[in-house]
Amino acid sequence: MTTTAHQPASAPVDDTPPVLPLGASRLLAGVRPDRPISHAEHRRLAGPLVHRTHAWLVDASHRAGLLGRGGAAFPVATKLAAIATADRPEVVVNGTESEPASWKDRLLMRRAPHRVLDGALVVAAAHQARSVTIAVHDRGSASALLAAARERGDAAAISVVLTGGGFVSGEAAALISGLEGRPAVPPGRRVLPTVQGLGRRPTFVSNVETFAQLGLLATLGLGEFASVGGPTEAGTSLVTLLGDPPRRGVAEVVNGTPLSALIGPVGARPVLVGGYHGTWLGPADPLGLGPGLDRAALRAAGVHWGAGVLAVLPGDTCALGEVARVAAWLASESAGQCGPCTFGLASVAHDLTALHAGRPVDPADLRRRLGLVDGRGACAHPDGVVRFVASALAVMPDEVDAHLRGGCGRPLRGCLPVPGSAA
Amino acid sequence: MSPHRIAVDWSRCDGHGLCARLLAERIALDDWGFPVVSPAPLTDDDLGRARAVVRACPQLALRIEHT
Numbered sequence: 001m002t003t004t005a006h007q008p009a010s011a012p013v014d015d016t017p018p019v020l021p022l023g024a025s026r027l028l029a030g031v032r033p034d035r036p037i038s039h040a041e042h043r044r045l046a047g048p049l050v051h052r053t054h055a056w057l058v059d060a061s062h063r064a065g066l067l068g069r070g071g072a073a074f075p076v077a078t079k080l081a082a083i084a085t086a087d088r089p090e091v092v093v094n095g096t097e098s099e100p101a102s103w104k105d106r107l108l109m110r111r112a113p114h115r116v117l118d119g120a121l122v123v124a125a126a127h128q129a130r131s132v133t134i135a136v137h138d139r140g141s142a143s144a145l146l147a148a149a150r151e152r153g154d155a156a157a158i159s160v161v162l163t164g165g166g167f168v169s170g171e172a173a174a175l176i177s178g179l180e181g182r183p184a185v186p187p188g189r190r191v192l193p194t195v196q197g198l199g200r201r202p203t204f205v206s207n208v209e210t211f212a213q214l215g216l217l218a219t220l221g222l223g224e225f226a227s228v229g230g231p232t233e234a235g236t237s238l239v240t241l242l243g244d245p246p247r248r249g250v251a252e253v254v255n256g257t258p259l260s261a262l263i264g265p266v267g268a269r270p271v272l273v274g275g276y277h278g279t280w281l282g283p284a285d286p287l288g289l290g291p292g293l294d295r296a297a298l299r300a301a302g303v304h305w306g307a308g309v310l311a312v313l314p315g316d317t318c319a320l321g322e323v324a325r326v327a328a329w330l331a332s333e334s335a336g337q338c339g340p341c342t343f344g345l346a347s348v349a350h351d352l353t354a355l356h357a358g359r360p361v362d363p364a365d366l367r368r369r370l371g372l373v374d375g376r377g378a379c380a381h382p383d384g385v386v387r388f389v390a391s392a393l394a395v396m397p398d399e400v401d402a403h404l405r406g407g408c409g410r411p412l413r414g415c416l417p418v419p420g421s422a423a
Numbered sequence: 424m425s426p427h428r429i430a431v432d433w434s435r436c437d438g439h440g441l442c443a444r445l446l447a448e449r450i451a452l453d454d455w456g457f458p459v460v461s462p463a464p465l466t467d468d469d470l471g472r473a474r475a476v477v478r479a480c481p482q483l484a485l486r487i488e489h490t
């Protein structure tokens with residue numbers, strides 16, 4: 001067990017949000033509001049760790065319909081199947097959670113670190129992994145994971161690495177680049193990490209929650225794991241609720257749960273699904289009647305579940321200002337490598353800021369430029385920002401009109417968090 | 424119809440715009456001077472000229488990919 005710090009030391013502030021009891025308690029079973037679950041408590045709750053073969057994990061994650069929890073919702077079975085055990089792959093657990101609206105990964109690592117370690121050990125053992133690295137961006141998660149690893153005798157081979165960097169540095173290929181000591185930016189030509197990842201070796205890299213779900217799947221077995229869940233994906237998902245839902249925090253939710261059960265009646269308030277690369281839904285979207293928490297069905301409806309954020313915008317804040325503020329931050333988080341992202345997002349953010357301030361902006365030209373940015377970058381950052389902004393403009397036509405006439409009259413409260421601000 | 428298309432490495436492209444001058448019927452420039460490549464697969468006739476454009480890019484940002 002080692003740790004590497006790339007950030008100046010600072011006292012960790014425990015700003016972890018509360019856990020909301022919303023129907024499921026598996027990964028977050030028994031969590032305490034103020035400290036991590038100890039290894040003894042964890043083993044009492046979870047039972048002994050069960051190891052499985054590579055073939056078993058591929059088959060079970062396929063049957064469970066397990067999708068990656070970092071945002072891309074890639075089928076876990078496909079990614080696992082791309083790794084040959086004989087290659088002695090590297091295993092990288094991505095706990096960088098660089099999405100400012102999301103808290104689920106940090107909460108999992110800080111409050112239930114043994115779930116993450118269990119999952120990492122299950123994947124490592126099934127693949128005879130050469131190394132296991134857990135990469136995080138925050139000190140609170142790093143110290144919880146390190147303390148948890150010290151409590152148990154089977155985690156000596158796990159490295160916890162505290163990496164720096166902004167939003168796009170958490171993208172899998174950028175993360176690997178950063179772990180190798182190079183700039184943590186996405187490479188221009190995509191090579192799958194399963195083919196060539198850490199140290200140019202085959203690498204299984206996935207989100208922390210994905211690992212925790214794999215650990216749970218191995219321990220419970222497919223039958224019990226799939227005893228709850230939705231039509232296409234078994235089990236549960238971690239969700240961050242923010243803005244103005246009935247309760248704010250992180251919840252573990254059975255897949256397939258209607259979104260309306262999580263956020264209550266929203267009336268005319270816009271709802272953001274999936275976070276800052278996600279999709280805004282308005283009153284016209286059949287949120288409560290839709291597929292619920294089902295990544296595949298949502299994706300088919302053009303809604304990206306992303307990192308699992310649901311935000312309800314309060315009625316007393318300037319909705320357009322909230323969108324403009326997040327868009328400006330997202331534009332500033334471009335790695336600056338790719339022209340359409342660097343210049344296009346800056347131009348989009350500039351127009352949104354101007355519109356918010358009541359200055360003249362041509363919304364049709366803004367939409368045209370959004371179309372120019374989409375799909376033209378080394379990573380999915382520009383595509384995600386375009387989705388966030390374009391869906392906001394689509395569900396808030398009255399807000400756009402009000403600002404074209406000078407403003408909506410509501411203050412900008414800053415309900416959607418961006419780093420470096422008080423909100 | 425050959426199953427090829429022109430792909431851009433966005434991390435290399437600096438918006439010199441040479442490609443759009445050499446293959447104007449397939450490559451336009453956006454508001455910021457970066458190439459907008461027609462998504463249609465290259466015809467056999469286009470392939471030779473597309474290869475010349477790939478060689479001409481001062482940033483080596485273009486390549487021909489199988490679709």
